[in-house]
Amino acid sequence: xxxxxxxxxxxxxxxxxxxxxxxxxxxxxxxxxxxxxxxxxxxxxxxxxxxxxxxxxxxxxxxxxxxxxxxxxxxxxxxxxxxxxxxxxxxxxxxxxxxxxxxxxxxxxxxxxxxxxxxxxxxxxxxxxxxxxxxxxxxxxxxxxxxxxxxxxxxxxxxxxxxxxxxxxxxxxxxxxxxxxxxxxxxxxxxxxxxxxxxxxxxxxxxxxxxxxxxxxxxxxxxxxxxxxxx
Ligand SMILES: [Zn+2]
Numbered sequence: 001x002x003x004x005x006x007x008x009x010x011x012x013x014x015x016x017x018x019x020x021x022x023x024x025x026x027x028x029x030x031x032x033x034x035x036x037x038x039x040x041x042x043x044x045x046x047x048x049x050x051x052x053x054x055x056x057x058x059x060x061x062x063x064x065x066x067x068x069x070x071x072x073x074x075x076x077x078x079x080x081x082x083x084x085x086x087x088x089x090x091x092x093x094x095x096x097x098x099x100x101x102x103x104x105x106x107x108x109x110x111x112x113x114x115x116x117x118x119x120x121x122x123x124x125x126x127x128x129x130x131x132x133x134x135x136x137x138x139x140x141x142x143x144x145x146x147x148x149x150x151x152x153x154x155x156x157x158x159x160x161x162x163x164x165x166x167x168x169x170x171x172x173x174x175x176x177x178x179x180x181x182x183x184x185x186x187x188x189x190x191x192x193x194x195x196x197x198x199x200x201x202x203x204x205x206x207x208x209x210x211x212x213x214x215x216x217x218x219x220x221x222x223x224x225x226x227x228x229x230x231x
Pocket of ligand 1: 061167179189
């Protein structure tokens, strides 16, 4: 890939103490352990500490999030951390109760071609527009989500994982079927994806590198899409 032709799109939300979370409320605490002016030394430092639920902001659910013996964040294989990616846009028709159907995916394939093995399927529901309003984005954990049938269909295609611009591909009113199907088959889920309106439907790559934290079942991601480069 020619690096100077490559465009990088940041698909991560900024993490701070006032962003939406599954549990609701303030979830991230960043504090200064010592500050620039705390010492008279010539070289000054600000040293910080963070308390951060691993499932906050743009993050990965690893298979171990639901299954005891499956892969954790430090065990995710990063031999090839750059995946082909497609964006299925249902934002025009979606609403808080919208369930992305298998026919939405088939319609996409009819228009753009079949989804390849080992790719990542990102769903743009448009819900990210509420990101700056915790209450509305969380919406008592009811937001656009993905049907079981869709997850089964994608699972058959042997994709690497899915991503969505909501708190989860399953709502509180589901049996968490999408988590069960994806994570149960060693695929990952990326939640709270940002800026999906900046990506074309096909032709981009996604770099997915979870933090290498031992025994972590979820991990924040600086999720980036790479586009425009020549392979
Ligand atoms: Zn999840």
